[in-house]
Amino acid sequence: MAETHSLQDMRQQAAITAKVFIQRDYSSGTMCQFQTKFPSELENRIDKQQFEETVRALNNMYAEAEKLGSQSYIEGCLACLTAYTVFLCMETHYEKVLKKIAKYIQEQNDKIYAPRGLLLTDPIERGLRVVSYNFVSIQTEQIEHFSVLFFLIRAHSR
Amino acid sequence: MPGFSSGGVGGGVGGVASAPPRPFRPSRYVPVSAATTFLVGATTLFFCFTCPWLSEHFSSVIPIYNAVIFLFTLANFCMATFMDPGIFPRAEEDEDKEDDFRAPLYKTVEIKGIQVRMKWCSTCRFYRPPRCSHCSVCDNCVEDFDHHCPWVNNCIGRRNYRYFFLFLLSLTTHIMNVFGFGLVYVLHHQQELDTPGAAVTMGVMCVAGLFFVPVAGLTGFHIVLVARGRTTNEQVTGKFRGGVNPFTNGCLRNITHVLCSSQAPRYIGRWRGRQMVEVQPPFLRPALTEAQLEAKVLDNGIQNDRHSTRSKSSLDQMESQSADAEAPPPPKPELRYPGLPRADTEESSLLTEAPPTPSMYKYRPTFNSPGRNHTALTHPNKMIRGESLDSPSPSILQSSRQPSYRSEPSSLDGTTVVGGGVGVRRGGGERGEGPGGPGGTAGGVLGGMSGYSLTGRSYTSYPSSLVLSTGGSHSSSLRSAHTAHNPLATLHSEGTTDTSYKSLANQTPRNGSLSYDSLLTPSESPEFESTEVVSPSTPLQGYTSPFLSAQIAQQREGQLLQGSATFSSPHKAYLRAVSPPLPSSAGPLETHHLLQHNQDFSSRPPRNPSSSSSSPGARLLEPPVSPPPRGLSLGKSLSTSRPVLANHTTSKPGGGVKKVTGVGGTTYEISV
Numbered sequence: 001m002a003e004t005h006s007l008q009d010m011r012q013q014a015a016i017t018a019k020v021f022i023q024r025d026y027s028s029g030t031m032c033q034f035q036t037k038f039p040s041e042l043e044n045r046i047d048k049q050q051f052e053e054t055v056r057a058l059n060n061m062y063a064e065a066e067k068l069g070s071q072s073y074i075e076g077c078l079a080c081l082t083a084y085t086v087f088l089c090m091e092t093h094y095e096k097v098l099k100k101i102a103k104y105i106q107e108q109n110d111k112i113y114a115p116r117g118l119l120l121t122d123p124i125e126r127g128l129r130v131v132s133y134n135f136v137s138i139q140t141e142q143i144e145h146f147s148v149l150f151f152l153i154r155a156h157s158r
Numbered sequence: 159m160p161g162f163s164s165g166g167v168g169g170g171v172g173g174v175a176s177a178p179p180r181p182f183r184p185s186r187y188v189p190v191s192a193a194t195t196f197l198v199g200a201t202t203l204f205f206c207f208t209c210p211w212l213s214e215h216f217s218s219v220i221p222i223y224n225a226v227i228f229l230f231t232l233a234n235f236c237m238a239t240f241m242d243p244g245i246f247p248r249a250e251e252d253e254d255k256e257d258d259f260r261a262p263l264y265k266t267v268e269i270k271g272i273q274v275r276m277k278w279c280s281t282c283r284f285y286r287p288p289r290c291s292h293c294s295v296c297d298n299c300v301e302d303f304d305h306h307c308p309w310v311n312n313c314i315g316r317r318n319y320r321y322f323f324l325f326l327l328s329l330t331t332h333i334m335n336v337f338g339f340g341l342v343y344v345l346h347h348q349q350e351l352d353t354p355g356a357a358v359t360m361g362v363m364c365v366a367g368l369f370f371v372p373v374a375g376l377t378g379f380h381i382v383l384v385a386r387g388r389t390t391n392e393q394v395t396g397k398f399r400g401g402v403n404p405f406t407n408g409c410l411r412n413i414t415h416v417l418c419s420s421q422a423p424r425y426i427g428r429w430r431g432r433q434m435v436e437v438q439p440p441f442l443r444p445a446l447t448e449a450q451l452e453a454k455v456l457d458n459g460i461q462n463d464r465h466s467t468r469s470k471s472s473l474d475q476m477e478s479q480s481a482d483a484e485a486p487p488p489p490k491p492e493l494r495y496p497g498l499p500r501a502d503t504e505e506s507s508l509l510t511e512a513p514p515t516p517s518m519y520k521y522r523p524t525f526n527s528p529g530r531n532h533t534a535l536t537h538p539n540k541m542i543r544g545e546s547l548d549s550p551s552p553s554i555l556q557s558s559r560q561p562s563y564r565s566e567p568s569s570l571d572g573t574t575v576v577g578g579g580v581g582v583r584r585g586g587g588e589r590g591e592g593p594g595g596p597g598g599t600a601g602g603v604l605g606g607m608s609g610y611s612l613t614g615r616s617y618t619s620y621p622s623s624l625v626l627s628t629g630g631s632h633s634s635s636l637r638s639a640h641t642a643h644n645p646l647a648t649l650h651s652e653g654t655t656d657t658s659y660k661s662l663a664n665q666t667p668r669n670g671s672l673s674y675d676s677l678l679t680p681s682e683s684p685e686f687e688s689t690e691v692v693s694p695s696t697p698l699q700g701y702t703s704p705f706l707s708a709q710i711a712q713q714r715e716g717q718l719l720q721g722s723a724t725f726s727s728p729h730k731a732y733l734r735a736v737s738p739p740l741p742s743s744a745g746p747l748e749t750h751h752l753l754q755h756n757q758d759f760s761s762r763p764p765r766n767p768s769s770s771s772s773s774p775g776a777r778l779l780e781p782p783v784s785p786p787p788r789g790l791s792l793g794k795s796l797s798t799s800r801p802v803l804a805n806h807t808t809s810k811p812g813g814g815v816k817k818v819t820g821v822g823g824t825t826y827e828i829s830v
Contacts, residue, residue, distance in 0.1 A: 019252055026267045026274070026288055029405055030302065065420065068411075072420035079421075080324075083233035093420040127246040127301075127425035129284060130253065 016119070018135035022055065024128070032062035032128050042133060045116050054108055054120070058101065058131065065097035098124060186295070190239065190311040197235070197329075200365045201228050204336050207358040208343045215346070224335055231332045234325035235310065243315030244301035246290065247426050249283040272404040289405065291391055301422075305390040314390075317422045323384065324417075326377040333373060337366040387412040 020041045025033040036055045038048045071093050079086050091099075105122050113120055119134040126132070209221040264275045265285045276285040279292050282299045286292065291303035293313045302316035314322045340363040347356045383393060387406030392398060406412060 021253060024287065026269050029269055029407075030287070030289055068414050068419055073418045075420060076418050080230070083229055084237055084321075087421070092423075094423050095421075098423055124423065124425065124428065125247075126249065126253070128423075129246070129249075129287060132253075 015137055016134045017137050020133040020135075022131040022133070024130070025059075031066060033059045034123070034131050039133075042118075045118055045135075046113070050112060054112075055131070057104065058123075061097055061101050061104065062128075065094045065101075186308075186311055189308040193309045194235075196365060196369065197231070200362050201332070201336065203358050204340065204362050207355045208340055208362070211343060211346075211355065212339055220339065224332075224339065227328060227332050227335055231325060231328040234321045234328055237321035238307070238314065238318050238325050239310040239312050241312075241318040241321060242424050242426065243303075243313040243319075244317040244422060245296075245298040245313075245315075245426050246282060246284070246287075246301060248281075251283075253284065269404040272402055274404060289389060289392075301425075302389060303391050305394075317424070320416055320419075323380055326373065326380055330370075330374050330377045333366045333370045337363055337370065340366065384413055384416050385409045387415075 018041070020039050022034050022039065025035040027033075034055050036052050036059075038051050042051060075090075075093055101124075102122055105120050109118075109120050113133070114136075117136055119136050121132045121134060123129065123131045205221065205224070209224065212220045263278050265278070266273050266275055267288065268274070269288060274288050276288060278284075279286050279299050281292060281297065284299075286299055287301065289302045290299050292299045293303065293306050295306045296313050298313070300313045300315035302319065304314040304319055304322070306313045307322065310322070310325075312318070340359045343359050344351070344356060344363065347353065347359075350356055351360070380390075383390060386409075387403055388398065392403075407415065
């Protein structure tokens with residue numbers, strides 16, 4: 001009866017314990033720009049320079065996405081001519097830039113923020129309204145399977 | 159099709175962000191069906207009856223031209239109907255925590271020197287970006303909201319305005335074509351007006367003529383809007399009447415922006431790739447300042463909230479999209495945490511009566527003695543953390559080699575309580591206690607980590623968890639780790655369990671997996687038996703806040719008070735001792751005391767295991783987690799862990815045994 005059987009799994013989970021939100025900067029209209037003001041919560045985590053650089057890069061990329069250039073014009077004409085069926089095959093200019101942004105964010109996370117316990121989220125997930133920095137912690141947990149122990153202890157208590 | 163355009167997927171499937179589903183209303187489809195019928199029907203008749211003669215008599219270019227225009231009209235009609243206008247996904251709870259409680263209804267932002275108001279959307283839970291408006295028909299906030307068009311049964315917003323505009327232009331052209339060519343046909347068949355061809359053509363002409371006036375009017379209106387860089391909403395509500403429109407860039411640029419800009423991306427129905435990031439310890443350990451304690455954090459894991467807010471859509475309808483009517487302010491705190499006020503009063507009574515045992519109280523300045531609270535919150539985190547990190551860990555490590563030594567972690571309920579305290583505070587609407595929120599959780603995490611280090615395994619992760627403590631409260635838990643040197647050793651030798659820490663730590667990645675009901679009825683213990691394994695949450699999943707645990711703790715406190723009222727003083731003393739230790743100097747003593755109690759009670763079989771300590775509590779806190787305390791007594795000291803399970807098994811207390819849930823989620827049976 002005194003069979004102790006414990007299956008302990010060590011699992012590492014990353015848990016988000018805090019989030020800092022960087023809001024949109026509407027000073028130049030509805031163009032997608034984020035505020036470059038350095039939030040105080042990140043003061044000890046990253047440099048101001050680093051933060052500004054990241055946000056500026058994001059802003060530049062969004063500006064490029066929304067640019068009224070030749071590519072978007074050609075895309076528009078093509079779409080009209082094909083009764084918009086071209087959208088089924090081709091990716092729009094904005095989407096291409098969004099992919100580029102996602103990759104950039106991933107890269108920034110890997111290189112700069114993850115080692116500092118931060119995670120930069122892609123603003124597209126929140127409708128391009130905010131960029132968030134998540135504070136992440138790793139926890140190692142032990143998860144045990146208690147079924148056997150239950151019976152053991154139950155029996156013992158009687 | 160409306161569902162398509164509104165993105166009414168039930169949400170959460172495969173990580174797709176979507177708008178919530180809406181009830182089916184057939185009356186909404188009448189205009190769009192009528193429009194479709196007239197458009198397609200009349201045009202088909204035109205092609206069948208009028209065009210053959212025209213192609214013979216004049217040239218075949220005419221039908222081809224008409225067909226092209228018709229296809230273009232139809233394509234734009236379909237795009238305007240089915241395309242997502244730019245719906246914003248609802249803000250997640252973590253984003254609007256601060257905003258919702260004390261949020262002013264309007265937030266002003268300066269755009270090109272002009273003050274523009276952003277209104278708080280109580281349904282979507284964010285401040286509406288400029289030019290965004292909430293459509294009461296679709297129940298969504300739409301970016302660059304123009305209007306809700308019943309003829310396409312869709313909102314017209316940023317993404318599909320271009321198609322709508324082109325639809326209007328092409329429809330006007332098409333109507334003019336049909337009318338014109340029909341007229342030509344009729345004029346050439348004046349003597350044969352009774353033939354079916356002529357009759358049908360005349361019918362089609364009538365329909366065309368009928369629709370021409372409103373369509374052309376609308377087209378002209380929108381041409382003016384595009385040239386001026388305004389939306390219908392802005393024009394109709396007179397926002398820039400006599401004022402300056404900050405969103406205009408000049409006539410030509412406005413037109414090119416509408417027609418030539420790249421297709422804006424969808425916000426809902428997007429596949430959310432899980433961010434896979436290697437988060438490596440050790441992290442940098444910043445010295446957290448008070449300012450950092452203001453970080454917006456943590457959802458409360460309460461599902462009810464969302465529903466209650468959404469049900470306020472009726473209130474939202476008062477805020478017509480065309481007027482900045484006085485909308486209901488953001489929900490008051492009482493609505494969100496209905497259960498708390500009751501508990502608050504009970505807690506205060508407990509406080510006055512009892513010495514500092516319930517550690518959660520210290521995190522609520524309103525109820526606590528100022529001194530204690532003050533110390534907790536203002537103690538410099540960095541210093542404490544440093545101390546606690548260095549000193550206890552080696553000793554803990556040394557003493558923590560025997561994993562089997564795990565007894566009831568009632569002492570470790572400190573973490574639970576910390577979370578509870580924090581949650582209570584938030585529930586009470588104490589806005590200034592933001593620090594407590596993250597602190598509580600972090601404290602829990604920290605406690606969990608120290609618990610783990612007891613087993614000598616997760617040592618490396620111990621410092622990393624510390625990094626993320628962002629509140630003053632965990633300074634106290636750190637202090638307890640620091641000062642509780644002896645008790646910890648004692649704990650350990652008696653088989654300290656880190657279960658409660660673990661449970662709390664486990665709790666953090668979990669989101670909304672608990673319902674109030676399951677938490678409030680501790681007798682539902684069987685469910686914990688079945689849930690054995692913690693489903694490993696994916697990294698970076700949403701986290702549960704301490705608020706839920708706080709509320710549970712609140713409930714437990716209430717019950718504790720009830721319990722303490724009925725029982726004799728020895729029980730009362732026990733109750734107090736069992737409650738989680740304060741992360742103060744009193745803490746370690748309590749812990750020690752508690753352990754002794756555990757031992758005592760376990761040795762007294764008749765008086766059934768009263769000290770289940772944190773196990774049921776912890777279990778109650780997270781059903782998916784295999785009940786922590788149970789598993790930890792590996793063979794050796796079953797004495798302390800046994801009570802847990804014994805308690806668990808006797809979920810229906812026998813005669814003379816009263817089951818009480820106490821502070822910090824501890825449950826115990828006390829034979830009366």
